[in-house]
Amino acid sequence: MEWKNELTRLLGITYPLIQAPMLGITTPAMVAAVSNSGGLGSLPVGGLPPEKVTALIREVKALTQQPFAVNLFTYEPASWHDRKVFDDMQDFLQFLCGANGLAAPPVNFDSVPYYSWKVQLPVLIAAGVKYVSFTFGMPDAEGFALLKEHKIWLMGTATSVEEAVALKTAGADAIIAQGIEAGGHRGSFLPGELPKTGTMALVPQVIDRVRMPVIAAGGIMDGRGVAAAKMLGAAAVQTGSIYLRAHESAATPAHKAALAGITDTDTLLTRAFSGRWARGVRNTFITEVEASGLPVSGYPYQDVLTQPIRKVARELDNTAFINMWAGQAAGKARAWSTADIFAELVRETELLLP
Known part of the structure; x- marks a missing residue:
C-alpha cells in the first residue's frame, strides 16, 4: 500500500501513525521507539516546570534523530477557585486515605503550582522543536505568532466540528479529531456541554468542514482501525x-495487568482525579469520590490535590487509587515492546490495504 501523503511529507515520517502523548505513561524511550520506527512519537509536557521539559526533550534526542512532537496543555486556569470546595474534598480524601491505609500528605491550597504553556515555549524554541500538538484549548494570538515565527508546525485537538473550525481559524496546521472512545483527557475547550461524538462520526464531518489534514484519534487499536480512518x-x-x-510504558505492573482484563464497558468519563473530564478504568477512588456527592475543583487544583494519593498508590502498585486512563478498546493492548506494537500495526494495515 502507499503510506506516503502530504502529512507524512510535512512531518518527515514514513508512516502516518502518531503516538498519543499520555502524561504519566509516555516515556522518552516510547517516543523514540515510535519515531525510530517511522512514525511520529509525541512527548507530553503539560503542566511540567521548564527545567523538566528541557530534560525530557534532551532524553528523547539522545535516543532518536528522527522527528518527534511535543504536546502542550494550552489553557488558562480560572481566575478564581473556591477554597471551600478544595478543603472539603481534601478532608474527604484524607479520611479515605486513612480508611485504606494510605499515608498521603495534605496539599496547601495557597501553594498549588501552575506552569503555563507560555513559560514552556522558550524551552521548545531553544531546543529546536519543530512539531507541537496541543490540547485543553489553543494558544492565544501571541502564542500562535511566536510559534509560527519559529516555523513550528501545529496540531490542535478537537472533540467537535465547532472546535476544529476554531482551531483552523486560529492558525493550526492540522486537526486531531478526538472521538469519545479515546482514553485520557478530553481535548474539549469550548463552553457548553461536553462533546461526546464517536471517532467514526467525527472524523468525516471535521474533514468536510476544515479541508485540511485531519488526524483520527480514539478507539484505534489495530490495522482495521487505521484502514477505517484512511x-x-x-x-x-x-x-x-x-x-x-508496552515495555516502555511507565504504567506499574499491576496497572498493566488490570488493563489486560478490561472490556468495552469498563471505562468511564470522570473528573475525580484531575478536575477535567477524562476516560479511565473505574476503581475505588473514582467510585468513592463520585459517591461522596462533593463538588470537584477545576484543573489544576483537583489534579494537584490527588497527586499525593496517586504517588503513594503507585509506589505500592495499588490500582485502586491511581488514574488508569484507557480508551474503550484498551483491553486489546499488548504487552510487547513499542517497536513491535508499531510494526504489527503497520503489518495488519498493509494486509487490509494492499
Whole structure:
C-alpha cells in the first residue's frame, strides 16, 4: 500500500501513525521507539516546570534523530477557585486515605503550582522543536505568532466540528479529531456541554468542514482501525491505548495487568482525579469520590490535590487509587515492546490495504 501523503511529507515520517502523548505513561524511550520506527512519537509536557521539559526533550534526542512532537496543555486556569470546595474534598480524601491505609500528605491550597504553556515555549524554541500538538484549548494570538515565527508546525485537538473550525481559524496546521472512545483527557475547550461524538462520526464531518489534514484519534487499536480512518479521509491516526502495556510504558505492573482484563464497558468519563473530564478504568477512588456527592475543583487544583494519593498508590502498585486512563478498546493492548506494537500495526494495515 502507499503510506506516503502530504502529512507524512510535512512531518518527515514514513508512516502516518502518531503516538498519543499520555502524561504519566509516555516515556522518552516510547517516543523514540515510535519515531525510530517511522512514525511520529509525541512527548507530553503539560503542566511540567521548564527545567523538566528541557530534560525530557534532551532524553528523547539522545535516543532518536528522527522527528518527534511535543504536546502542550494550552489553557488558562480560572481566575478564581473556591477554597471551600478544595478543603472539603481534601478532608474527604484524607479520611479515605486513612480508611485504606494510605499515608498521603495534605496539599496547601495557597501553594498549588501552575506552569503555563507560555513559560514552556522558550524551552521548545531553544531546543529546536519543530512539531507541537496541543490540547485543553489553543494558544492565544501571541502564542500562535511566536510559534509560527519559529516555523513550528501545529496540531490542535478537537472533540467537535465547532472546535476544529476554531482551531483552523486560529492558525493550526492540522486537526486531531478526538472521538469519545479515546482514553485520557478530553481535548474539549469550548463552553457548553461536553462533546461526546464517536471517532467514526467525527472524523468525516471535521474533514468536510476544515479541508485540511485531519488526524483520527480514539478507539484505534489495530490495522482495521487505521484502514477505517484512511477510508474516512483521515491523513493519519493517533493511537495511545495501544501502547499502555508496552515495555516502555511507565504504567506499574499491576496497572498493566488490570488493563489486560478490561472490556468495552469498563471505562468511564470522570473528573475525580484531575478536575477535567477524562476516560479511565473505574476503581475505588473514582467510585468513592463520585459517591461522596462533593463538588470537584477545576484543573489544576483537583489534579494537584490527588497527586499525593496517586504517588503513594503507585509506589505500592495499588490500582485502586491511581488514574488508569484507557480508551474503550484498551483491553486489546499488548504487552510487547513499542517497536513491535508499531510494526504489527503497520503489518495488519498493509494486509487490509494492499
